[in-house]
Amino acid sequence: MTRLARLALGATVIATIALSTSTPTRSYALEGPKWANGSIVMHLQLGPSGTLIDGAPSWGSVGESAMAIWNAYLNNSRFTVVRDSTVAKVSGDSVNSVFFDSTLFGEDFGSRTLATTLYWYRGSRMTEADVVFNTEYSWNSYRGSLRSDLRDFRRVAIHELGHALGLDHPDENGQSVTAIMNSTISNVDNLVSDDIAGAQALYGSGVSGTVSFPPRNEPNDFYTQLIGIYQNELRAGQSLTYVDPEGTVIWLTEYARQRVGQCDHSTASQRTLDQVSGTGGTLVCAATPSGTIPFPPRNEGLDFMNALQAKYRDSLGRAAGSTYVNNEGAVVWVLEYLRYRLNGCSHGDATTKVFMQIRGQGIQPVCQ
């Protein structure tokens, strides 16, 4: 099944103006289908532009920024780009093409149509979305009020990508709201709350984390040292594991990041396991309040670690291996290392403090 979604220039003749007599009971409008969790790969083949009014070097860079604008609000599915793609500009090939043309796959664009997104779906699943910009118009990229002579590629791209996500025109669905998704182009040059609410209804919500976690190599280094202590000082026996040391550190850290980002245990676990599958976004639930960073209790961390083991065994098909640091040790000490790091300690200080605890010297003060 396919459908068209067109963006039109504002009508020059207004035939009727209807007064709304009722309060809208909902906002935004959905096309119906949406993408499966994961990446929505867009093949950009927009050609050269020269430097644009807003300083952008190419249509492609503007298109990518339009995708990033949506991605900042999407959790379960996100746009990814193939730059300067050379894929065939055809409809029905399950490839998402974005390009300029004088027709819509050979058909007339229709009067006053700036761009059209033609999408394919099967049941409730979006399977293809092609965006074609009409070469009949003069395009540039700028902010603010519309110019009479130049169409703003960026805001039209944001609008069309909204269709590609599965959003429809609110104003053609009985609503009167400010939205970049309305059917005519306007001075709205970016996403507004109604657009964001629509996208998050489809793909889940979240915010960018407000707490910065250490770069991956540092907790990995900590964990390597921890293995040495378990093996050589604690004389730990080996226990069964399906998760390699790097996976242990990466995913425990991500679980902790989701918890610090105000997700509850089950939400944080699910979001992290979705990322293990390659289908989850990296947004967290809410901004972290200021003050001492809260950390999850160890029983919840252990519950996550057990779920991670099952994921590696059952979904990823990993073979059993052995580790000197058992699940509980991994959870307790990786979380403790991160707790020190997020509360002001350097990599070296956090590592030292955790190892003092392991050697029986008690919980150490944080560094701030």
Ligand SMILES: [Zn+2]
């Ligand atoms: Zn539209």
